Amino acid sequence: MAEECTAYSYPPVASQIKSFPPIWQPATILSDDTVAQAKWQSISGSVPTNISGTPSGDFSNVSYTAADPDCWWTYHQCVEPKLEGIPPDVSSVPEPDTLGYGFDDGPNCSHNAFYQYLTDQDQKATMFYVGSNVIDWPLEAQRAVTDGHEICVLTALQSPDAFAELYYTMQAIKLVTDVTPTCWRPIANALGLRTILWQYDSFDWKAGTGNVTTETVDANYQSLINDVQNGVFSTEGAIILTHELNNYTMSTAMKWYPQLKQAISCRSPVALNNTQPYVETDYSMPSFEEC
Structure with missing residues (x-):
């Protein structure tokens, strides 16, 4: 693992590094990036600024109606945005x-054994990548593209920082x-991105913190399997x-x-039978029929 995670320089990235905000810091739109600035200006007027509660879903100190007018997923698992055009x-x-x-927080420098396992199983997945x-x-x-996986974008920030992180x-x-x-x-959505959520959280990311143990994570995996065996997946599938x-x-x-x-x-x-998951049309993925 130590050898895999030895830092290296990749010329195509090194030559363009000034076109990106500093990595591992909250992203902001670069002052000389007129394309990003124009894109943000074109959508900023439609981004809500009066959302109640906190990003983690804490509504303890605010008054918020159960009608959930802001379609706050963390609060009420709303998946039908109430703003027009989304x-x-x-x-x-x-x-x-x-x-x-699918898997969040990649690419990980030590993922070769994991990706090789997926390849050996002929298993494709969606990889949600962090820009840094x-x-x-x-x-x-x-390697994700070479191995046939789908790449998506991951962020946890808020506008306009979220815009900058997604964009870059x-x-x-x-x-x-x-x-x-x-x-x-x-x-x-203003960047042409589909929002991917989930129904089953393995909580693998939280193992060893709070009350979440490795046994908790195993139980979460087993709970999903139990639901399958009990017919929960008989009419539609789910996302983990x-x-x-x-x-x-x-x-x-x-x-x-x-x-x-x-x-x-x-x-x-999570391409949802979309065999062309990218803007570029020369790349394809298997359909459900080929699963």
């Missing part, structure tokens, strides 16, 4: 007996992999939240994959 969030998979399979990771580990990001993450992915994502995980965050999360995904494979007939990226 499509519904992707929160489930329409195909029965199907699992939307893409800049740090460009060859690892390229898209630019970084395009620079490194030559594909432009069309999806993100919790403005994004898992992570490429560290060796534990990737090892746990590999540990539980055989059980998921046995329980669920189709484990697919």
Whole structure:
């Protein structure tokens, strides 16, 4: 792992690094980036600024109606935005007996064994990439495309910082992999991105903190499998939240994959039968029929 995670310089990134905000800091639009500035100006007027509560869903000190006028997912799992022109969030998979399979927080510098495992299983997934990771580990990001996975954008910030992080993450992915994502995980719609949510949280990212143990994570995986066996997936599939965050999360995904494979007939990226998941049209992915 130490050798895999040795920092390196990648000339295409090094030559363009000044076109990006400093990595591992809250992103802001660069003062000389007129394209990004113009794009933000074109959408900023439609971005709500009076949202109640906090980003983590704390409504303890505010008065907020149960009608959920802001469509706050953390508060009430709303997936039908109430602003005109914004499509519904992707929160489930329409195909029965199907699992939307993906991993947040990549690319991880030590993911080779994990990605090789997925390749050996002929398993494709959706990889939600952090822009700073893409800049740090460009060859690892390229492997996702080479291996046939779908790449999406990941952010946890708010506008306009969220806009900057999404925008520059898209630019970084395009620079490194030559594909432009069309999806993100919790403005994004104005960048042409589908919002991907989930129904099952493995909480692998939280293992070892608070009351979440490795046994908790195992129980969450088992709960999903139990639901499959009890017919919950008989009319439509679901999406699971898992992570490429560290060796534990990737090892746990590999540990539980055989059980998921046995329980669920189709484990697919969250491309939702979209065989062309990028802006570029020379790249294709399998359909549900090919799962």
